[in-house]
Amino acid sequence: xxxxxxxxxxxxxxxxxxxxxxxxxxxxxxxxxxxxxxxxxxxxxxxxxxxxxxxxxxxxxxxxxxxxxxxxxxxxxxxxxxxxxxxxxxxxxxxxxxxxxxxxxxxxxxxxxxxxxxxxxxxxxxxxxxxxxxxxxxxxxxxxxxxxxxxxxxxxxxxxxxxxxxxxxxxxxxxxxxxxxxxxxxxxxxxxxxxxxxxxxxxxxxxxxxxxxxxxxxxxxxxxxxxxxxxxxxxxxxxxxxxxxxxxxxxxxxxxxxxxxxxxxxxxxxxxxxxxxxxxxxxxxxxxxxxxxxxxxxxxxxxxxxxxxxxxxxxxxxxxxxxxxxxxxxxxxxxxxxxxxxxxxxxxxxxxxxxxxxxxxxxxxxxxxxxxxxxxxxxxxxxxxxxxxxxxxxxxxxxxxxxxxxxxx
Numbered sequence: 001x002x003x004x005x006x007x008x009x010x011x012x013x014x015x016x017x018x019x020x021x022x023x024x025x026x027x028x029x030x031x032x033x034x035x036x037x038x039x040x041x042x043x044x045x046x047x048x049x050x051x052x053x054x055x056x057x058x059x060x061x062x063x064x065x066x067x068x069x070x071x072x073x074x075x076x077x078x079x080x081x082x083x084x085x086x087x088x089x090x091x092x093x094x095x096x097x098x099x100x101x102x103x104x105x106x107x108x109x110x111x112x113x114x115x116x117x118x119x120x121x122x123x124x125x126x127x128x129x130x131x132x133x134x135x136x137x138x139x140x141x142x143x144x145x146x147x148x149x150x151x152x153x154x155x156x157x158x159x160x161x162x163x164x165x166x167x168x169x170x171x172x173x174x175x176x177x178x179x180x181x182x183x184x185x186x187x188x189x190x191x192x193x194x195x196x197x198x199x200x201x202x203x204x205x206x207x208x209x210x211x212x213x214x215x216x217x218x219x220x221x222x223x224x225x226x227x228x229x230x231x232x233x234x235x236x237x238x239x240x241x242x243x244x245x246x247x248x249x250x251x252x253x254x255x256x257x258x259x260x261x262x263x264x265x266x267x268x269x270x271x272x273x274x275x276x277x278x279x280x281x282x283x284x285x286x287x288x289x290x291x292x293x294x295x296x297x298x299x300x301x302x303x304x305x306x307x308x309x310x311x312x313x314x315x316x317x318x319x320x321x322x323x324x325x326x327x328x329x330x331x332x333x334x335x336x337x338x339x340x341x342x343x344x345x346x347x348x349x350x351x352x353x354x355x356x357x358x359x360x361x362x363x364x365x366x367x368x369x370x371x372x373x374x375x376x377x378x379x380x381x382x383x384x385x386x387x388x389x390x391x392x393x394x395x396x397x398x399x400x401x402x403x404x405x406x407x408x409x
Contacts, residue, residue, distance in 0.1 A: 336371025
């Protein structure tokens with residue numbers, strides 16, 4: 001089968017787990033003999049990262065995956081135009097040329113700065129969009145209001161200004177519902193995501209398909225040495241919530257791995273805390289020892305997660321997770337029983353004490369590992385993924401594609 005992945009970010013020009021999921025899915029499909037093209041933006045990464053990177057070839061190979069850069073040489077005006085208009089703007093000719101290649105499956109991932117939602121109308125074949133975050137229903141992606149709290153009542157224009165982003169005029173037109181009808185399905189990575197996107201079911205079906213971790217890192221028992229936060233250092237991820245807690249726990253070590261807009265502020269505030277260490281952003285091979293030495297992975301997210309890769313990576317290694325008691329974190333931790341939940345500082349202190357219990361922690365670790373094996377392996381992901389493709393190909397009358405996807409499943 002011929003696959004096209006359209007994504008704003010693709011490693012190494014990316015920030016988090018969503019782009020890594022695109023990379024891993026593309027390579028998993030290519031390893032199974034499928035023809036895979038990934039098309040992404042480099043101007044968006046340069047705009048948001050704030051530093052330059054060398055010019056890229058318009059097309060290259062990443063192993064068996066063909067990679068196309070859609071906006072090399074267009075500068076920052078390209079992503080700004082797509083953000084404001086919801087259309088491919090300066091990239092439209094390059095995208096139209098690519099779509100003329102006739103792919104069997106067009107799979108959108110975080111396409112906001114490629115020109116979505118108008119982008120969904122292009123191309124033929126089965127068209128899917130993975131809901132890595134909440135961009136379709138929240139301009140700030142994760143339902144964080146005013147950069148500091150969970151959104152419970154939308155105030156989108158005021159919130160956009162608080163996040164220092166211009167409002168998007170296209171959100172106040174009928175562009176989104178018209179465009180969603182061009183898709184076969186939205187792929188929600190958790191029940192929480194499906195629920196928060198439920199208003200869109202008037203226009204397009206929503207199917208559940210959790211993320212995955214591959215390859216399986218296995219369980220290697222080591223003596224716990226620290227607590228670990230891994231992820232973007234941004235207000236929506238809540239890392240600043242940890243500093244006053246660990247200031248009161250000088251005998252507990254905290255490792256913070258990642259980078260982002262809060263990096264300097266966090267380092268300044270932690271200057272007098274010898275038990276807090278910053279590593280910066282690390283590749284997975286360097287992050288792996290930090291996972292394995294962790295008593296627990298901490299996820300104090302303020303906003304709404306969807307199916308965070310950090311949680312799955314911890315579960316795959318049999319490491320308990322201590323996370324915020326709302327949304328997908330509550331769902332994923334409670335479903336598998338592989339961690340503890342907290343709502344405030346007092347409950348976080350209690351969870352940090354409880355996870356050290358010599359009877360409780362091994363049970364949480366076993367539950368975490370079992371949850372990974374049951375729900376979050378590559379094989380389970382692909383079986384469901386191909387089944388969805390087969391169903392929608394059959395509904396389109398494409399018996400060849402339906403049969404190939406059914407055999408692949």
